[in-house]
Amino acid sequence: xxxxxxxxxGRDLAGRLGLEVAALAIGxxxxxxxxxxxxxxxxxxxxxxxxxxxxxxxxxxGETVAQAAVVLGASxxxxxxxxxxxxxxxxxxxxxxxxxVANCLSIDPDWKxxxxxxxxxxxxxxxxxxxxxxxxxxxxxxEPIEAPVAATVTxxxxxxxxxxxxxIVKDRGAQAAGVTLATAPVVVGGGRGVGSPEGFAxxxxxxxxxxxxxxxxxxxxxxxxxxxTDQVGQTGTKIAPDLYIACGISGAIQHWVGAAxxxxxxxxxxxxxxxxxxxxxxxxxxxxxxxIPAISAEIKxxxx
Amino acid sequence: xxxxxxxxxxxxxxxxxxxxxxxxxxxxxxxxxxxxxHEECAVEEAVQIVERIGGTATVLTVGPAxxxxxxxYAASLGVEEAAFVVTDGAxxxxxxxxxxxxxxxxxxxxxHGSFDLILFGNESADSGGYQVGIRVAHALDRPMVNGIKGIxxxxxxxxVRRPTDTGTEIYQVPxxxxxxxxxxxxxxxxxxxxxxxxxxxxxxxxxxxxxxSGGQRMIRLLRPAEQVSETVILGSGAAAAPAxxxxxxxxxxx
Numbered sequence: 001x002x003x004x005x006x007x008x009x010g011r012d013l014a015g016r017l018g019l020e021v022a023a024l025a026i027g028x029x030x031x032x033x034x035x036x037x038x039x040x041x042x043x044x045x046x047x048x049x050x051x052x053x054x055x056x057x058x059x060x061x062g063e064t065v066a067q068a069a070v071v072l073g074a075s076x077x078x079x080x081x082x083x084x085x086x087x088x089x090x091x092x093x094x095x096x097x098x099x100x101v102a103n104c105l106s107i108d109p110d111w112k113x114x115x116x117x118x119x120x121x122x123x124x125x126x127x128x129x130x131x132x133x134x135x136x137x138x139x140x141x142x143e144p145i146e147a148p149v150a151a152t153v154t155x156x157x158x159x160x161x162x163x164x165x166x167x168i169v170k171d172r173g174a175q176a177a178g179v180t181l182a183t184a185p186v187v188v189g190g191g192r193g194v195g196s197p198e199g200f201a202x203x204x205x206x207x208x209x210x211x212x213x214x215x216x217x218x219x220x221x222x223x224x225x226x227x228x229t230d231q232v233g234q235t236g237t238k239i240a241p242d243l244y245i246a247c248g249i250s251g252a253i254q255h256w257v258g259a260a261x262x263x264x265x266x267x268x269x270x271x272x273x274x275x276x277x278x279x280x281x282x283x284x285x286x287x288x289x290x291x292i293p294a295i296s297a298e299i300k301x302x303x304x
Numbered sequence: 305x306x307x308x309x310x311x312x313x314x315x316x317x318x319x320x321x322x323x324x325x326x327x328x329x330x331x332x333x334x335x336x337x338x339x340x341x342h343e344e345c346a347v348e349e350a351v352q353i354v355e356r357i358g359g360t361a362t363v364l365t366v367g368p369a370x371x372x373x374x375x376x377y378a379a380s381l382g383v384e385e386a387a388f389v390v391t392d393g394a395x396x397x398x399x400x401x402x403x404x405x406x407x408x409x410x411x412x413x414x415x416h417g418s419f420d421l422i423l424f425g426n427e428s429a430d431s432g433g434y435q436v437g438i439r440v441a442h443a444l445d446r447p448m449v450n451g452i453k454g455i456x457x458x459x460x461x462x463x464v465r466r467p468t469d470t471g472t473e474i475y476q477v478p479x480x481x482x483x484x485x486x487x488x489x490x491x492x493x494x495x496x497x498x499x500x501x502x503x504x505x506x507x508x509x510x511x512x513x514x515x516x517s518g519g520q521r522m523i524r525l526l527r528p529a530e531q532v533s534e535t536v537i538l539g540s541g542a543a544a545a546p547a548x549x550x551x552x553x554x555x556x557x558x
Contacts, residue, residue: 056473058438058448058449058450059447059448062438081434083426083450083451083468084468086427086434086435087434087438087450087451090434090435090438090439091438091442091448093435093439094402094435094438094439094442094443095442098519099397099398099399099518099519099520100398100433100435100520101520102427102432102433102434102435103432103434112523116432117430117431117432117525118321118429118430118432119429119432120528121320121321121527121528122321122323122330122430122525122526122527122528123525123526123527123528124431124522124524124525124526125522125523125524125525125526126520126521126522126523127520127521127523128519128520128521129519129521130519166447166477166478167447167448167449167475167477168475169473169474169475170474170475170476171474172471172472172473172474173465173471173472173474174471175470175471175472180469182469185557186557209558210552210557210558211557212557218317218318218341221488221491222491224491227488228487228488228491229467229488231487231488234317234429235317235341235342235429235486235487235488236487236488242555242556242557243552243555243557252317252318252319253317253318253319253320253321254317254318255318260531264555266538266548266551267535272537277535278533278535279531279533279535280533280535281533281535281536282535282536282537282538282548282551283535283536283537283538284537284538284539284540284541284544284547284548285537285539285540285541286540286541286542286544287541290541290542291541291542291544291545291548293542294541294542294543294544294545295545295548295549297545298545298546298548298549299549299552299558302549
């Protein structure tokens with residue numbers, strides 16, 4: 001999705017600034033991006049090719065972007081603020097000794113920018129003044145819009161020193177099978193209120209009944225009750241399930257920015273004043289150790 | 305093995321962040337402070353590396369005078385040396401911060417020998433610029449990979465792992481190198497009493513900065529519009545279970 005977001009945002013920004021827009025594609029499957037670019041209104045596609053570019057590498061990709069900016073005479077270089085997008089743009093900006101503004105929400109034609117801080121719980125307005133402006137838009141902040149044109153592809157051959165191979169991916173490990181926290185349709189999250197590692201058994205049972213995954217707050221991972229891969233939050237995973245069931249979670253900002261993408265939130269908490277209860281769509285007031293087993297039992301009863 | 309870890313003092317994660325009335329700063333009146341979370345893990349990683357293979361861990365920060373608290377905290381976890389670029393208290397832009405870190409690294413390396421490994425956090429929790437470590441690494445012409453959740457040192461190189469949406473990327477970078485680490489690489493320890501006592505004795509080396517401002521200038525901070533939602537209370541205790549399952553059926557997740 002980030003590719004479609006980048007093309008849409010780039011086309012829109014170029015239109016408002018009165019600039020031409022072109023796409024630079026690097027990496028495996030880059031050839032297929034010409035069609036995607038054309039479909040999203042970007043007619044010029046430059047396909048980077050070089051023997052060093054065997055796989056992703058932050059330095060080699062950053063150098064490729066920097067050289068493309070010079071060769072193509074770009075005054076703005078933009079991408080989407082995924083981890084990879086921010087890393088490559090920072091590499092490119094460092095190589096050009098230009099500023100780079102990460103995670104923008106909006107950019108005015110006079111280069112007054114609104115960007116996110118604290119994972120989105122605080123905003124910052126900045127001015128960006130530079131010969132070449134490097135920016136990323138916050139991931140998921142741009143709605144992809146199609147505007148089909150015919151795209152032409154040109155090969156771009158950067159000059160890359162062999163040393164840049166030092167940070168090319170050497171090997172890849174496969175993902176464990178099954179639904180991930182980021183893509184699960186239901187997430188059952190537990191916080192301090194779960195009380196112990198063993199306390200998560202009831203959350204595991206409910207998650208299994210709903211085909212979902214167990215998540216947790218930062219307090220839980222800091223206590224060593226769950227692995228960090230289960231953490232929902234600014235420093236963990238950002239989730240976007242159909243339903244997030246937040247159990248015994250107070251709803252600190254650090255957790256909320258990871259859960260805010262959920263379509264619906266059901267909070268289960270003994271404290272009806274808890275932040276999570278106030279922000280949730282639905283709530284049950286009570287002890288999760290009584291409420292969750294009762295929900296699981298009711299699901300099993302109805303299934304017969 | 306000489307390891308440098310670069311940290312930032314930020315309001316402790318979890319607190320609601322308010323802005324001063326002129327929009328020029330975070331209102332710190334009721335806030336506690338901590339090492340930014342990814343960087344706290346970087347400190348733990350530096351200490352563990354030195355425990356495993358020997359050497360020295362050094363901590364560096366660019367920040368207000370109060371950031372001495374975070375340097376002392378890192379020292380209480382086992383870091384032996386500390387260096388400090390004291391700012392005027394304003395939050396420096398990413399280019400200026402990177403220049404100040406670079407000046408400090410060069411000064412420390414000239415005085416005490418070069419670092420085999422420099423650790424940063426993936427991004428700071430507060431300003432989230434995603435670039436200071438990358439700029440420093442480029443200026444030093446050292447390899448840099450961000451988002452790291454596993455480091456193994458073997459001889460003259462480090463094998464490092466970075467989780468992605470689809471699996472894990474594995475890199476083998478020659479030393480000296482710069483890495484940006486993410487929370488989850490380890491579980492940071494708590495300071496022991498002995499650690500706390502030792503941290504008071506650690507000499508903090510101050511380093512002057514002549515770094516100039518970059519091209520990103522803050523105009524003001526503001527809070528996003530609050531999402532107001534009406535919470536539907538489905539009931540209390542175990543008796544709410546039928547209403548909950550009705551809801552699960554209605555939205556089609558059961």
